[in-house]
Amino acid sequence: MTNYLEFERPLAEIEGKAEELRAMGRDNEDMDIEAEAKALDKKARALLDELYAKLTPWRKCQVARHPDRPHCKDYIKELFQEYTPLAGDRNFADDHSIMGGLARLGDRPVVVIGHEKGHDTKSRIARNFGMARPEGYRKAIRLMDLANRFGLPVISLVDTPGAFPGKGAEERGQSEAIARSTEKCLQLTVPLISVIIGEGGSGGAVAFATANRLVMLEHSIYSVISPEGCASILWKDAEKMREAAEALRLTAQDLTTLGICDQIIAEPKGGAHRDPKSTMQAVGQTLAKLLDELGKKKPDSLMKDRRQKFLDMGTKGLAS
């Protein structure tokens, strides 16, 4: 069962019809429906091409949040071997919205950290929809420290609507935890590569996307605020999210122009969820290549370059 997005409704109709026809064909042996079904398939493919050829920013937000999109857990399973999760912040709790631990990418040991949103109601609740609490960021800090001490590269997979806005999270210092995590990113003398696989939600993303290289999937987004939040503040109407998504320049393409995103990984037609395996493999290849490249750098220059990259940021605007 495919989950269709709102703007994919015409596509859902055609693909549904083709499926119906095939089901009818299975029941009545003497009916020849295959030709007609194939024609519908072709029509569906053409429509998919058309829909995804130029996605508006708001549609990209929807694709980036697609429930079937491969999540951190899927990437870890597909790309890494010997994944050994490490838990806890040694202070208060283990935050399940952030996964992390030791793993091998090829035969290279690394530390992998990522937001996990969950894939059904139960796991989404357990994962708090990928919204981390201070414990999550403190776990990430601990893991980055570990990587730094043993000279292991850090790979972070970003996919979060943002840090969790809750009472306990505030009391335990959500802002301090995020600030310290960002600070830790900037202190590492090992390579830090960050991939935005879905949603890069504000401070919750910055906390471990402050990397040597920021890679984004074609339909992923990275923004200071959600389009809905921005619309309700600036337009005083949360329904203006389309306009807000447009204005915020949150797509991988715009962020490349602005000098924030270093590399875009193409997604299969119709988004990563239509072919998760090939998407994840493409991410794996990019990671291996970047690790080779950054592995040649001296520890000190990895840190200095990262800091300089951020100091230099903002010199580029959108060409008018």
Next chain:
Amino acid sequence: MNWISNYVRPKINSLFSRREVPENLWTKCAECGTMLFHRELSENLNVCTHCDHHMGISPRARMETLFDGGIFVEVDVPKPITDPLHFRDQKKYPDRMKAAQKKTGEAEAMLVVEGEMGRTGIVAACQDFAFMGGSMGMYVGNAIIAAAQRAVELKRPLILFSAAGGARMQEGILSLMQMPRTTVAVQMLKEAGLPYIVVLTHPTTGGVTASYAMLGDVHIAEPNALICFAGQRVIEQTIREKLPEGFQRAEYLLDHGMLDRVTHRTQMRDELITITRMLLKQSPAIKGDLPKPSTDETSVETNSAK
């Protein structure tokens, strides 16, 4: 009971009572409703003399109260590119900027200065909540970096007064990138072994709290200042319960270990001097008015202060 007492006299009276009274001579305290005379209020650093409610104060006025003799020099801040995203909501971003500049008389939301406090060399940066909610955009990022660089250059502590609604949405991702950028600035100070003191004023929220405002060596807040990451409305909508009274206020944060101190504005100057001088291993500052030249004619400091 004639037209003179019923009509002419009130008319004359009203003419005389309608003297030119500037309207902003009195300010009503938002907390206790007391009407405060402007001179009295500004002498008390915009703190209500009745209930100690700390009202907003412009960065310039604040700096005047902190630096010796109200004297300080502005530090140049590199100008960022204007309107990088060509952002437009119901208004164009450049129009919002112009309105904020007109309202505050300032170019942007942060003032960076250097001078002496209790004859201790200090670099200070002060965020202006009146300027588009003090929002952190590229200029504010540049200002903090410039402040840190100047402090390192002069080997002086940096005192930062934060006040902001968060990141400046009109600069989109570039405003978000000020979180790591300002963190690099803080690291410059730490690596140079210089004190970085944050004074959190009302309100300090969002991405500002989650970066430079929470990375200080010492965190001081003004009484009752709202300091948080997520706003109360957002939290109430998420967890669907009422939040306790005083939630996210300075005293609440002090209780939860996020601050070192909550300090009244009128005591802030002395406290900042005391702390920075100890961190710099300097002798205690001379407090209060400097001695008159006649009492100690040989003192160089006294002469120069005169």
